[in-house]
Amino acid sequence: RFGAWKGGFMREKHKFPLHFSFPIYQRTKPGFFTGKCVPFLNQFFNMKVELWAIGKTNEKYLEVGIEIFEKRIRNYLPFTFVVFPDVKIKYPDPIQLKSEEGKSFLAKLAADDYLVLLDERGLEFTSVGLANWTERRLSGPGRKMVFLIGGAFGFSPEVFNRADEKIALSKLTFSHQMVRLFFLEQLYRAMSILKNEPYHNEG
Numbered sequence: 001r002f003g004a005w006k007g008g009f010m011r012e013k014h015k016f017p018l019h020f021s022f023p024i025y026q027r028t029k030p031g032f033f034t035g036k037c038v039p040f041l042n043q044f045f046n047m048k049v050e051l052w053a054i055g056k057t058n059e060k061y062l063e064v065g066i067e068i069f070e071k072r073i074r075n076y077l078p079f080t081f082v083v084f085p086d087v088k089i090k091y092p093d094p095i096q097l098k099s100e101e102g103k104s105f106l107a108k109l110a111a112d113d114y115l116v117l118l119d120e121r122g123l124e125f126t127s128v129g130l131a132n133w134t135e136r137r138l139s140g141p142g143r144k145m146v147f148l149i150g151g152a153f154g155f156s157p158e159v160f161n162r163a164d165e166k167i168a169l170s171k172l173t174f175s176h177q178m179v180r181l182f183f184l185e186q187l188y189r190a191m192s193i194l195k196n197e198p199y200h201n202e203g
Contacts, residue, residue: 048143052149053082055086055151055177062178076195087151101150102158106159113145114165118169119150119166120172124167124170130189147183149176169182169186
C-alpha cells in the first residue's frame with residue numbers, strides 16, 4: 001500500500017489532510033521505490049496567489065489567452081486574477097498617475113501579503129529557475145502572494161518600498177496588458193515543471 005510518513009505515523013494515500021506539506025517517496029513501478037524524496041505537488045499550498053493589474057484588457061485575443069491560463073493554473077493553486085479600475089484623472093501626468101494607482105494597490109494589500117512586482121529591473125530566471133523560486137515561496141510562511149503588474153508608467157515609489165521582491169520576465173519592455181498573458185503562461189509552465197508534466201521542453 002502507498003503511504004507517507006508524518007510525525008512517525010503512516011498515513012495511507014488520501015487519508016491525510018490536503019493542506020499538509022511533506023515529501024513522499026518516488027515510485028517508478030508497482031512495488032519498487034527509489035528511496036528519493038520528491039515534492040507531493042497534488043497538495044494544496046497554504047498560500048493563495050493573486051495577479052493584480054490595472055485597467056481592463058482591450059484586445060479579445062488577450063482575454064481569450066488569459067482565461068485559458070487562469071483555468072489551467074487553478075488546477076494547481078488557489079488563484080485569482082484581480083483587475084483594478086483605471087484611475088480617473090482629467091489631465092494626468094505620469095507621476096500623479098503612478099501615485100494614484102499606487103494608493104489603490106496599497107489600500108488593498110494586507111500587512112502580511114507577500115508582494116512581488118513584475119519589473120524589468122527585477123530578478124531574471126529561466127523557466128526552471130522560476131519554477132524552483134515559485135515552489136520555495138509557496139512553501140514558505142504567509143497567507144497570500146500578490147504578483148503586481150504596474151500601469152503604463154510603472155510603479156510609484158511607495159509601491160517599490162512596500163515590495164518584498166521584484167522579478168523580471170525579460171529585459172524587453174512589454175505593454176502592461178500583454179504582460180498579463182505572458183506571466184500567466186509562465187506561472188502555468190512553472191507549475192507543470194514542478195509536477196513533471198510534458199508541457200515544458202528543456203533543450
